[in-house]
Amino acid sequence: MxxxxxxxxxxxRAARRPAVVVTALDSGEQRLVLEPAQDPLAAEIGRALASGRSGVVEDAAGRSVFLNVHVPPPRLVLTGAVHIAQTLGPLATALGYQVAVVDPRTAFATPERFPDVELRPEWPDVALPELALDPFTAFAALSHDPKIDDPALARALESGCFYVGALGSRRTHAARLDRLKAQGVPDAALQRIRAPIGLPIGASSPAEIAVSIMAEITAVLRRAELAS
Amino acid sequence: MDLLSTAEEWAREGRSVALATVVETWGSAPRPVGSHLLIDADGEFQGSVSGGCVESAVVSEAAEVIASGEPRLLEFGVADETAWRVGLSCGGRIRVFVEKLA
Structure with missing residues (x-):
């Protein structure tokens, strides 16, 4: 190399940009691909990036080529240092996510309740710019407080987060959509919000809801086909 | 510091360095595809391609790759005669690409 x-x-990698190193295994010839669409192996590289898995493929000449995929470690940003977040944080950490919990309500956002995640006891307009949300970040709004969740949702959508979910009933969500629309968030962006949040696994406790959210995030990350 | 950053640092210090990468695995391989082992000309190494089973063999091959500058594709596994000597305890098979950093 x-x-x-x-x-x-x-x-x-430092800029959290996906990259693929393509190596011809016979000659050792190599290239770095940052713009997959323009590469002769665009389709293969696209699949490798989606799955996050490195592996050997054949090029047009039938030669074995190794694709080493470097995708940024996924992040999960939550608003709401709530009961669900207490399970969701460690669960996401175990799955390899860097987790940050944002909640200006210092009674909720305590290190005792959240010992192992990055805790930001701040308003989203302070915390989120510093967290630099990106397409390898999942965002979930869990605070139940529009003053906290709404601006964070708008920013998560604008930042191209791969997953954007919001807690609340259908009625709560309809009201939320009206508010965000009034603030100028485009319809196409609003349709990306997953609400009610989480896969329908019949979750009843906060911990089970955390599992349903993590399952949904995983499915979206891996581009699984979900029943609608 | 992560391994690829270390590799860059070693090379910038003027050390001769080889990078070994797991490119294929079959069966129960101990380290996933894409894992790296970093080796310098003195045989100092960091990282892992097999969790310890074949590292010594890769390190000695790396010395030759550093000397010649030519990359090599190595294979280790139970089907291989050498595997019984420097094999994978878990019965898997791996291919490792070794290249010089230049």
Whole structure:
């Protein structure tokens, strides 16, 4: 591997940009792909990026080519240091996510309740710009307080988070959509909000709801076909 | 620091470095595809391609890759004669691509 290529790869990784190193296993010939659409192996690279799995494929000439996929570690950002978040945080951590919990209500956002996650006892307009939401970030609004959840949802949609979910009944969600629409969030963005949040597994306790949310996030990350 | 950052740092310090990468696995391989082992000319290494089973063999091959500059594709596993000596305890099979960082 050329040092230049390694340096460019490390720069992409530091910037949380997906990158693929393509290596011809017979000759050792190599390239770094940051814009998959323009590559001769665009389809194969697209699949590898979606699954997050590295592996050997054949190129047009039938040669074995190794695709080493470097996708940023996924993040999960939550608003609402609530009961569900107390299970969802550790669950996501176990699945390899970096987790941040945002809640300005300092009675909720305590290190005792959230010992192992990044805790931001701040309003979303302060915390979220610093957290730099991106397409490898999942966001869930759990606070039940529109003053906290609404601005965070708008920012998560704008930032292209791969998953955006919001807790609340259908009626709560309809009211939320009206508010966000009034604030100028486009319809296409609003349709991306998953609400009611979580896969329908009959969850009743906060911990079970956390499982249903994590399952939904995983399904969206892996582009699984979900029954609508 | 993660392994690819270490690799860049070692190379910038002027050390001769080889990078080994797991490119294929069959059966119960101990380390996933894409895992790296970083080796310098003195045989110092970091990372893992097999959780310890074949590292010593990869390190000695890496010395030759560093000397020649030519990459190599290595295979280890139970079907291989050498596997009984430097094999995977779990019965899997892996291919490891070793290249010089230049």
């Amino acid at each position: 050329k040092l230049d290529l390694l340096a460019a790869l490390n720069a992409a």
